[in-house]
Amino acid sequence: MRMEFSAADEAFRLEVRAFVRSHLPADIKRKVELGLRLEHEDYVTWFRILEARGWITPGWPVEHGGPGWTHVQRYIFDEETLLGGAPRIIASGIQMLGPVLIAFGTEEQKRRYLPDIRHSNTWWAQGFSEPGAGSDLAAVRTSAVLEPDGKHFIVNGHKVWTSYAQWCPMMFALVRTDPTAKPQEGISFLLIDMNAPGVEVRPIRMLEGGADLNEVYLDNVRVPVENLVGELNKGWSYGKYLLGHERTGIAGIGSCKQQLARARQIAQQLGLDGDPLLRARLAQFEIELMALEFTALRLLSANQASRMPAVEASMLKVRGTELRQAIYMTLVDIAGPDAVPFSLQALELEHLDEGVVAEELVALAANCLDSRKITIYGGTSEVQRNLIARAAMDA
């Protein structure tokens, strides 16, 4: 056993830190640190900077442009980029579709889509959830019917909670291709052109004022048959592969650290850092975070060669997301009465001065509300606990 990172890992950490410090544009960093709205071009700018360094696709195999990092290096990269004030790599194409295409796509699909994903030329929407299929994803009803000539699917249905669909010219979706089969067995994985006739995107206004989630209506959309990924009716297993792919960052430890540092900094600015009750809360968070971090590293090192088992990933997700929410709530407490004023306008950097509270407090409450999503998406805490309990009881 050894608690220190290896010298090579420490060197890597410093390399990432120095890179972020010298390459992250100041306005993007400021937006991230103040919790303000990021525009599409902010993400694209940063992702292309990472791409130029060869760091945009940590989860991809080396032969497809991945950097060939170990789990621990990926962990360090996540942490250092977040602590350095960089935006998360939120692009579904990079995080989700890429690995699926690499594993199951045709050579033509890889050649056609992967470079544009890597260069952030094409953002992809994730068309999974539907009004009747949230946690119970196998209940998707959007139908894809093959035309008699076998050249196109006709897709009809309704997707929802589609993140950043307004920025996405393409969408990967789970669609039902065999309505008679068992729920998991009649699903296929389809790539859909968002500019095709019959596709309509409608933003959903969320409680914190954002509108990055959307509804996507599909009305007799013609999708070429070559846009099917893998085999017909095998989409469920590709979807599971995709959801299971991002295990390293699932606990969001870098984000927890980032927000805890923010809490300490604001508390100090407001002169609250001597308050014993607040100190106790922050110390408790620090300890919980330490336990989470050691657990993530312990589980990652135990599964170096392979992917982390689903149960362990579920534990990290439950704990990491609930801890992060608690930290956000404490940030609101630190803001005190200054959490009450709200200006949607002031959440944009250019209008920051329109807020009636100090700039570091403007977005706190909105960020806290927005963080409710983390125990809902990617499998709710309840679904995760079901999985964890099943494993514990069947063992």
Place this chain on the structure above:
Amino acid sequence: MDFSLNEDHLALADAVRRFCDGEYPAQHRGNTESEQEAFRRVAGMADMGLLGLPFEAAYGGSELGPVEIMLVAREFGRCLGGGHFLSGTVMAGQLLARLGSNAHKENWLPALTQGSLQMALAAYEEGARYEWQRVRTRATPVAGGYALSGRKSLVLHGDTAGLFLVVARTAGELGDRHGLTVFAVDAGTPDLHVHGFDTLDGRRAANLVLDGVVVDAGRVLGPLDQAADAVESALDAGAAALCAEVVGALEALMEHTVDHLRTRKQFGVPLAKFQVLQHRVADMAIAIELLKSMDCAAAMALAGEDAGVRRRVVSAAKVLASQQGRHQGMAAIQMHGAMGMTDECRVGHYAKRLMVIGQLLGDATYHLRRFDAQQQN
């Protein structure tokens, strides 16, 4: 960063588990041990080399470290056993090994290792709660040695110990780190009064009254006035071992609870079908994983050189072990219903031990404060 256990670690844990399964039958775990049982178990632990685990081979020890102590303590937590492994080997023994001269070590470590001598650390005092440096017990020089006067409280397994390592003040003011000295005092020394009592978890401890106990100058362990760092290390080693016990105890509780939920039927179905109970089980499983990681980190911090890191990590581990141990112990009772509150059911015995662990060697509040103080520095 490496949290992996090697083959030797696994073999040790496996051997201790077999010993515990034999010596501590499942249906009796947590019961007060009879003298015969205690004698046999001590002999067994000595045979396996557990009582000498961290000591040099020259004194019959196995020269193993904090990771091995963690693994052994985890197994003892699992069977609610271990006797004076914690108070004798982990705390008093390691303190002696660190401070004592070769003659001291030759004198006592082989006996501790063989199980013929029990040793206990007498550090805390009445009214000082967990502030171990608040020592009022005074050692004043007399011809040829020192006279010790004062009171020591909650000396674990104190009434069966043959040798006490007594922390006394030889200089400085109450609460100072400087001026603390460790004395080795035999149990039979005149004017030393040992008042044994039962503890909540069915074990024994003692309060000591030292009424001008005269000891030879040769009974001073290490340099005068400078024992604070060593005492603090020994207490940290003890706290880390308690954290490891929590993991073992929770693993056992998990097995009991899952077994109960799968067999007990209400409303026509096994309790395991109820999601509200499943989620409690999930939380227990998560707690175990987190505590395991902290135990490993604490063991590594104890093995390291940096006292600041050690304080920080051990305190963090003890905060969580105290909080989660107690919380999950009570949750296990809740999931067992009224049966969980009976003396017959083992779950309550685990809950009691977990509650006691929460209060020993610094509770969650003490360690939270200590952790925060490290943060400030």
